[in-house]
Amino acid sequence: MDLISKRLEGFAHDLPSEPSSLYDPIAYTLGLGGKRVRPMLTLLGCELFGCPANQAIDIAAAVEVFHNFSLIHDDIMDQAPIRRGRPTVYKAWNTNIAILSGDATLVKAYQLIVNSQLPEFAKVKVLEVFNRVALDVCEGQQFDMDFESNSEISIAQYLKMIELKTAVLLGGALQMGAIVAGAADKDAQLIYDFGRNLGLAFQLQDDLLDVFSTNEKFGKQVGGDIKSNKKTFLLLQALTLAKKRPEIDQKLQQALLLPSENNEVKVQIIKDLYVELGLESLAKSEIDKYFRIATSSLEQITVSDEKKQFILQFIDQLIARET
Amino acid sequence: MDLISKRLEGFAHDLPSEPSSLYDPIAYTLGLGGKRVRPMLTLLGCELFGCPANQAIDIAAAVEVFHNFSLIHDDIMDQAPIRRGRPTVYKAWNTNIAILSGDATLVKAYQLIVNSQLPEFAKVKVLEVFNRVALDVCEGQQFDMDFESNSEISIAQYLKMIELKTAVLLGGALQMGAIVAGAADKDAQLIYDFGRNLGLAFQLQDDLLDVFSTNEKFGKQVGGDIKSNKKTFLLLQALTLAKKRPEIDQKLQQALLLPSENNEVKVQIIKDLYVELGLESLAKSEIDKYFRIATSSLEQITVSDEKKQFILQFIDQLIARET
Numbered sequence: 001m002d003l004i005s006k007r008l009e010g011f012a013h014d015l016p017s018e019p020s021s022l023y024d025p026i027a028y029t030l031g032l033g034g035k036r037v038r039p040m041l042t043l044l045g046c047e048l049f050g051c052p053a054n055q056a057i058d059i060a061a062a063v064e065v066f067h068n069f070s071l072i073h074d075d076i077m078d079q080a081p082i083r084r085g086r087p088t089v090y091k092a093w094n095t096n097i098a099i100l101s102g103d104a105t106l107v108k109a110y111q112l113i114v115n116s117q118l119p120e121f122a123k124v125k126v127l128e129v130f131n132r133v134a135l136d137v138c139e140g141q142q143f144d145m146d147f148e149s150n151s152e153i154s155i156a157q158y159l160k161m162i163e164l165k166t167a168v169l170l171g172g173a174l175q176m177g178a179i180v181a182g183a184a185d186k187d188a189q190l191i192y193d194f195g196r197n198l199g200l201a202f203q204l205q206d207d208l209l210d211v212f213s214t215n216e217k218f219g220k221q222v223g224g225d226i227k228s229n230k231k232t233f234l235l236l237q238a239l240t241l242a243k244k245r246p247e248i249d250q251k252l253q254q255a256l257l258l259p260s261e262n263n264e265v266k267v268q269i270i271k272d273l274y275v276e277l278g279l280e281s282l283a284k285s286e287i288d289k290y291f292r293i294a295t296s297s298l299e300q301i302t303v304s305d306e307k308k309q310f311i312l313q314f315i316d317q318l319i320a321r322e323t
Numbered sequence: 324m325d326l327i328s329k330r331l332e333g334f335a336h337d338l339p340s341e342p343s344s345l346y347d348p349i350a351y352t353l354g355l356g357g358k359r360v361r362p363m364l365t366l367l368g369c370e371l372f373g374c375p376a377n378q379a380i381d382i383a384a385a386v387e388v389f390h391n392f393s394l395i396h397d398d399i400m401d402q403a404p405i406r407r408g409r410p411t412v413y414k415a416w417n418t419n420i421a422i423l424s425g426d427a428t429l430v431k432a433y434q435l436i437v438n439s440q441l442p443e444f445a446k447v448k449v450l451e452v453f454n455r456v457a458l459d460v461c462e463g464q465q466f467d468m469d470f471e472s473n474s475e476i477s478i479a480q481y482l483k484m485i486e487l488k489t490a491v492l493l494g495g496a497l498q499m500g501a502i503v504a505g506a507a508d509k510d511a512q513l514i515y516d517f518g519r520n521l522g523l524a525f526q527l528q529d530d531l532l533d534v535f536s537t538n539e540k541f542g543k544q545v546g547g548d549i550k551s552n553k554k555t556f557l558l559l560q561a562l563t564l565a566k567k568r569p570e571i572d573q574k575l576q577q578a579l580l581l582p583s584e585n586n587e588v589k590v591q592i593i594k595d596l597y598v599e600l601g602l603e604s605l606a607k608s609e610i611d612k613y614f615r616i617a618t619s620s621l622e623q624i625t626v627s628d629e630k631k632q633f634i635l636q637f638i639d640q641l642i643a644r645e646t
Contacts, residue, residue: 145420
């Protein structure tokens with residue numbers, strides 16, 4: 001983590017001073033902090049295959065810088081005024097500056113890879129994964145936006161969307177670390193699969209915690225998804241299951257139409273309906289399923305269990321922090 | 324040119340069909356056409372150093388796709404509703420889709436380079452130039468936007484802005500072609516300098532034609548820059564020269580304040596002032612200067628004059644078409 005902070009500080013420090021409205025928002029966004037989970041995964045992916053973490057530090061930084069690019073642009077699209085308690089770039093500056101500094105952020109992520117100390121063949125391999133992941137993330141964001149105006153989203157479509165929008169970047173971060181370490185293609189694919197399924201489990205966990213956690217534990221307001229009628233795994237499952245239970249379906253449809261003055265009542269009603277439909281345990285078993293698939297990919301990787309322990313410990317810490 | 328059209332058609336054809344609102348705007352923008360000057364320069368840069376054009380076709384396509392990315396995002400920022408007689412992406416779809424499909428367009432440009440048939444070391448060298456040019460273009464666009472709200476722009480600042488925003492991409496397009504052909508670093512730098520100075524000459528020519536051409540020849544409405552008080556080379560020079568001629572300065576300041584109902588009068592007054600200040604010949608000699616600097620870079624390149632003729636012919640065609 002210290003390694004990552006230091007590299008990102010150096011990166012921000014080396015940004016040109018002019019034009020300031022292009023480069024200041026990049027340093028600002030990095031300065032908002034965050035758990036740096038993605039670059040950490042790149043370093044862990046590198047160490048898993050017996051290579052020192054510092055060899056992958058520029059790639060880890062590129063992964064975090066890419067993540068920052070997607071935050072800057074997503075915040076415009078989602079009209080999100082606040083991130084980590086501070087104004088988002090398009091609010092602190094304006095939309096045009098957020099578009100253009102986001103673009104420059106993406107190019108800077110590529111530059112970190114291209115200008116790294118890796119041998120050329122490794123740069124190209126990393127870039128192949130990076131390109132694929134970057135397009136997946138764009139596709140996921142597009143599906144997410146499309147879903148807002150589409151009343152008929154299947155569970156499968158939802159899972160595909162969160163896979164693209166958030167899970168593949170976790171897989172890709174690990175895979176790029178593995179490539180730096182010279183892992184065999186099959187192992188690099190397995191660690192990607194591990195991260196992708198882990199990402200799905202985390203996202204479903206997040207959907208669940210939004211409803212069933214407490215504010216203190218969750219770190220953000222519980223019930224936010226319910227208040228905004230967000231089509232999460234839980235709501236989509238509820239709508240599906242309620243088709244066979246008319247009395248629940250009616251209550252659910254009525255609750256979804258409640259105006260925002262009744263938000264607290266709405267959260268309570270929908271939470272109760274979720275309980276009645278057995279959604280907490282259904283979601284938990286789905287989450288467990290993805291954790292199991294992830295673990296099975298990790299098990300197949302041809303390195304010692306001792307090395308795998310570092311990754312499993314990191315995941316345990318993440319889960320402990322989240323739940 | 325056929326080679327380029329074919330490659331771009333293949334590229335558009337291979338775009339995924341879903342999510343359509345992410346990928347359709349990319350094919351749409353490429354379908355708007357254009358002179359394909361930039362990819363042509365990449366092919367010419369490659370041939371100049373004795374390598375068949377088709378070896379550089381993916382890089383040429385990447386250059387054009389990058390150019391399209393910048394058009395999609397610039398049109399949002401400049402609120403330009405029409406391009407080549409058709410609605411721009413943010414108008415035909417919406418701003419969010421234009422942001423995100425622009426992002427995907429940029430990633431696809433990188434993918435064309437990374438997935439090309441070039442040896443790895445050449446890909447890395449091309450990417451180094453591509454990254455630098457991409458950041459320059461972002462910087463140029465940012466300076467251009469900053470200038471709108473800044474009343475004190477120097478000629479030097481203006482020249483720096485057009486160099487970054489439009490000229491370096493011409494230089495970079497040629498340089499990337501040269502890299503594909505395995506040109507020596509010094510020659511690759513010289514062809515870059517050639518293209519950059521040529522780009523400056525073309526942009527200044529464009530400023531001049533906006534005032535002194537006829538509608539038929541210019542292809543767009545003459546006087547557009549004057550009507551919008553755009554800080555072009557001519558206006559900035561006029562403001563500077565008028566400082567020593569109070570009677571002209573007063574007329575110029577008054578004309579700049581004329582409301583849009585008086586646009587035709589405004590164009591005539593300012594054009595007359597430009598003539599009175601001798602700006603047509605001043606601009607022409609500035610354009611000639613950049614053409615001469617460009618030519619001098621080309622002369623220093625260590626290939627036969629015969630090979631250089633192809634590039635010079637292409638430039639002559641461009642000039643003939645523009646003036």
